[in-house]
Amino acid sequence: MADGGTTGALLYAVSAAVLGMLQFGYNTGVINAPRSFIQNFIKEQYTASPSLIFSVIVSIFAVGGMIGCPLASWLVEKLGRKKALMINAIIGVAGAILMGFSKAASSVEMLIIGRFVIGINCGFATTASPTYVSEVAPLRLRGAFGTVNQLAVAFGMVGAQILGIDVILGSDEGWSWLLGIAIIPSAVQCVMLPFAPESPRFLLLAVHDEQQARIALTKIRGTTEINDEINDMHVEDHAAKQxxxxxxxxxxxxxxxxxxxxxxxxxxxxxxxxxxxxxxxxxxxxxxxxxxxxxxxxxxxxxxxxxxxxxxxxxxxxxxxxxxxxxxxxxxxxxxxxxxxxxxxxxxxxxxxxxxxxxxxxxxxxxxxxxxxxxxxxxxxxxxxxxxxxxxxxxxxxxxxxxxxxxxxxxxxxxxxxxxxxxxxxxxxxxxxxxxxxxxxxxxxxxxxxxxxxxxxxx
Missing domain, CATH: 1.20.1250.20 (MFS general substrate transporter like domains)
Incomplete structure (x- = not known):
């Protein structure tokens, strides 16, 4: 559909980006169900209070988030939206691997570090994903596409809670797999993002490459009638500089x-x-x-x-x-x-x-x-x-x-x-x-x- 509508390229780009928000929802909800199994795992390694160490495992996620947010703000401006999202997807894969193999390695430390790393990934996503989505969405659909981020968070949370029930992965044998499944959204991002366009706004206003910005915008909008949108970006940028x-x-x-x-x-x-x-x-x-x-x-x-x-x-x-x-x-x-x-x-x-x-x-x-x-x-x-x-x-x-x-x-x-x-x-x-x-x-x-x-x- 031309001129400000949804196209396959737009839906693909948004889907690739919001997987980071799904990851955020998943890792917020996933730690809930396996508490008793993780505390048993902690008891095998430490004599210290398992509930206190479990609190650290839960909350270290937010410490990672505090680092991920400013890191994203810096990298999206330095490298561009797409490359920043790619780097974050790799961080997500690393965090998921650490969590997933923590039980096999009998290492509570691996679990804590994994939760910290996936926290960086999620904090990064809460900044980078909405930025990218708002810049590729047409103006009249920006609000609607913005809410896709919230829906992805809720969807990730429901998915984590369903997988955490007893008959699936909510068990002594399954809890590490439950945490390790976080590899899937990040791995899919690693595959999808190379084929997604860079933000035309970033190409035009930060890289100053109007030709590449036009190519990206034409692909996303499915039409060559993009002059008005390019001009609007210039006007907005000029006003911001004032x-x-x-x-x-x-x-x-x-x-x-x-x-x-x-x-x-x-x-x-x-x-x-x-x-x-x-x-x-x-x-x-x-x-x-x-x-x-x-x-x-x-x-x-x-x-x-x-x-x-x-x-x-x-x-x-x-x-x-x-x-x-x-x-x-x-x-x-x-x-x-x-x-x-x-x-x-x-x-x-x-x-x-x-x-x-x-x-x-x-x-x-x-x-x-x-x-x-x-x-x-x-x-x-x-x-x-x-x-x-x-x-x-x-x-x-x-x-x-x-x-x-x-x-x-x-x-x-x-x-x-x-x-x-x-x-x-x-x-x-x-x-x-x-x-x-x-x-x-x-x-x-x-x-x-x-x-x-x-x-x-x-x-």
Whole structure:
């Protein structure tokens, strides 16, 4: 289809890129089901607390993510989008091999290093994949193609949870294969990416090779009528060069930049400190708390990823219809209510099968409200609060804060659950209330507003 529609070349390019986001979803969800088997594996090697070492295995993923994000920002500009994605695919293969062979090598260290390396791969993907996808997609379909990243994350998570059930790979013999399967998305990327086009925008504006940019754009659009799009890129680039560039330090120093930065950072903190990754990493453990048998708990975790996948589809039309602020407030309020109800259910499940079922339902609804707004809005809000000159620095700070908060939740949930027992979700509830109040008073609505109108609010 010509002129701004979908073509085979476009779908191929987007598919090759979003495999990195599928990898991110897979490795977020995969660690949940095999916890007991991995802890048995740790006990064979160490006398130290297996639950503490397991917390390190879970959270080291986010440390890798903190390194992967800035690495991606640098490499996509230095080498181009396509080469950067290729390098990242190789990193993914290395991480998967380390995890997959850790049991055969009787090495907990290999497992930890593998989780760290795959974390670098996933952090890199969360920066590089959306950049590439937004640059190859036609303007009128950019929003729709942007949501493909979120769908790929949810799809990867569901896949990990299905493969983690007992009859497939959720076993003492199968858990290392479960982790090692992460090689597939990266290996497929290694095969697909050489045949994908480079971003025409990168070729035109960074490499200054208009001929190659035209060849790439013609291939992606399936038409030679690309002059308007090439001219638009030139105009956009010229406008960007006129704008003052701001560093990360400037964001903290200049008052009109510091205010939106604080709002964006709090949005990212609300995504993680609302407790969602406690559920994504440890929902099997949470369902055992709620009175389910371990086998049933592993099966029930599939519902968590499935709810996120459905909500990713539902929230696509709602973001532009209802607005960012409304959905964020709605999501935080729902998460607050259901985190309280989860706590009540944990207390009353004993000798009461009905309350065990309600505990699972409340957990699913908590995840559903996360999918309404807090899942995607923190990632888009910073790019809407800042002009071109400060946007890149602001998005980098947001991503770093998000991965750091992810690390904190991953590391602290097991010690918190051992210390607080059934009260484990109440700290997240308290933080959700604070995030709701902050969002209500501080977050402006960016729907249907130009960047100039939004930035004027902070001056």
């Amino acid at each position: 704008e003052q560039k701001f560093s990360i330090l400037d964001l903290f120093r200049i008052d009109s930049l510091r205010k939106p930065l604080v709002i964006g950072v709090v949005m990212h903190l609300s995504q993680q400190f609302g407790g969602i990754n406690a559920v994504l990493y440890y929902s099997g453990t949470i369902f055992v708390y709620a009175g389910l048998e371990e086998k049933d708990a592993r099966l029930t975790t599939i519902g968590v990823g499935s709810v996120l996948f459905v909500m990713a589809l539902v929230s696509i039309p709602l973001i532009d219809r209802l607005g960012r602020r409304t959905l964020q407030l709605c999501g935080l309020a729902g998460m607050t209510v259901f985190s309280v109800l989860m706590t009540v259910a944990f207390f009353t499940y004993e000798n009461n099968t009905t309350m065990s079922i309600f505990a699972v339902i409340f957990t699913f609804l908590y995840v559903a409200f996360f999918g309404v707004g807090p899942s995607s809005i923190p990632w888009m809000i910073l790019s809407e609060l800042f002009g071109q000159g400060a946007r890149s620095a602001a998005v980098s700070v947001g991503a770093l804060v998000n991965w750091f908060a992810n690390f904190v939740v991953g590391l602290t949930f097991i010690p918190m659950s051992e210390g607080l027992g059934n009260y484990v979700f109440l700290p997240y509830t308290a933080l959700l209330i604070l995030f709701f109040i902050f969002t209500y008073f501080k977050l402006p609505e960016t729907k249907n507003k130009t960047i100039e109108e939004v930035t004027a609010l902070f001056k």
